[in-house]
Amino acid sequence: MMQQHTTSLDIETPGSGLHEVTARIRDWTAKAGVQTGLLTIFCQHTSCSLLIQENAAPAARRDLETYFARIAPEDATRYEHDDEGPDDMPAHLRAALTQVQLSIPVMEGSLALGRWQGIYLFEHRRRPQARTLALHLLGK
Amino acid sequence: MMQQHTTSLDIETPGSGLHEVTARIRDWTAKAGVQTGLLTIFCQHTSCSLLIQENAAPAARRDLETYFARIAPEDATRYEHDDEGPDDMPAHLRAALTQVQLSIPVMEGSLALGRWQGIYLFEHRRRPQARTLALHLLGK
Amino acid sequence: MMQQHTTSLDIETPGSGLHEVTARIRDWTAKAGVQTGLLTIFCQHTSCSLLIQENAAPAARRDLETYFARIAPEDATRYEHDDEGPDDMPAHLRAALTQVQLSIPVMEGSLALGRWQGIYLFEHRRRPQARTLALHLLGK
Secondary structure (H helix, E strand, C coil): CCCEEEEEEEEECCCEEEEEEEHHHHHHHHHHHEEEEEEEEEECCCCCEEEEECCHHHHHHHHHHHHHHCCCCCCCCEEEEEECCCCCCHHHHHHHHHHCEEEEECCCEEECCCEEEEEEEEEEECCCEEEEEEEEEEEC | CCEEEEEEEEEEEECCCCECHHHHHHHHHHHHCCCCCEEEEEEEECCEEEEEECCCCHHHHHHHHHHHHCCCCCCCCCCCCCCCCCHHHHHHHHHHHCCEEEEEEEEECCCCCCCCCEEEEEECCCEEEEEEEEEHHHHH | CCCCEEEEEEEEEECEEEEEEEHHHHHHHHCCCCCCEEEEECCCCCEEEEEEEEECHHHHHHHHHHHHHHHCCCCCCCCCCCCCCCCHHHHHHHHHEECCCCEEECCEEECCCCCCCCCCCCECCCCCCCEEEEEEECCC
């Protein structure tokens, strides 16, 4: 019989950059004991986001961070909105360019991630933040 | 017992920009009476898109609109495709950079949106358009 | 009664660019015989991605390819990561800017795609690649 599981995953980010959350999400999914299903990860914030990317080469992650800092730079002269500081508006832009939500099939009891795929919380604010991901798993 | 609900949401956009649809989507979801589930919003167009963003500061929305107009500008010299006018190809590009689909968990009878998150239809064409979002809700 | 269907779709890409997969995905979905449901497409790679875009004008697809080549260009001086060649890091960036996953409602036995929407595998590597999409369909 089809079942649903939900939880909130609290994540303390140490500052801007890609923070891997694959293991925590895989562990929670495994515990639910679902063989076939669909896992949805939903980021409840507008200044951090989700990204599935290369999990092997740290240089690839650094290039990703540098790239998003370049296409949506901190620059006080560009933005009207700066209530929370100069890193706030670029954070919203970098979040808009990436993902607020990811759904990953569960097959044979495991997330159907490719061999080189890791799940990352992409923190776009400079300072440490307390973040929450809502998880929803459906299956049997 | 798990149930499915579907509808088509018609939206008249007054021109380019971020148009909030949170209340309409929340109301439809609430009426379905689902306690735990997954709501999927699917945009049936290629020149407008979906975005979850900051719902408090109008300046943040203006900066988002300005940003996407800058990274995917109207510029006849850049694009081969202009069958529907100079705002058509940039519209496809801005749609490609944002979302055609969003899935949001339903927990305790409500969409699991963060406090500052609003759901927006991002119209990329200049003139008013008739748009349709397909909604699918699964849960119980 | 709610059912789940899963498969892996193997796709040989001939090189970089947008490769339409709508017919293959529509055919598999139709065979499952689901009237109402949710189809999820998950790309198991980090150097190609998914995009729903205009299916009528080839010029629009060429402009999309040109655009992503321009905003995330090949340029050895920009990137630290080049283990797999100069087209590798731009491929990760173009994948990060588009989609790793798409969920599409099924209504009245068909994918709820808009009239002008096609589903594309966006290959970002230059050489032919063997790619896999994980498909998950839920419904009845």
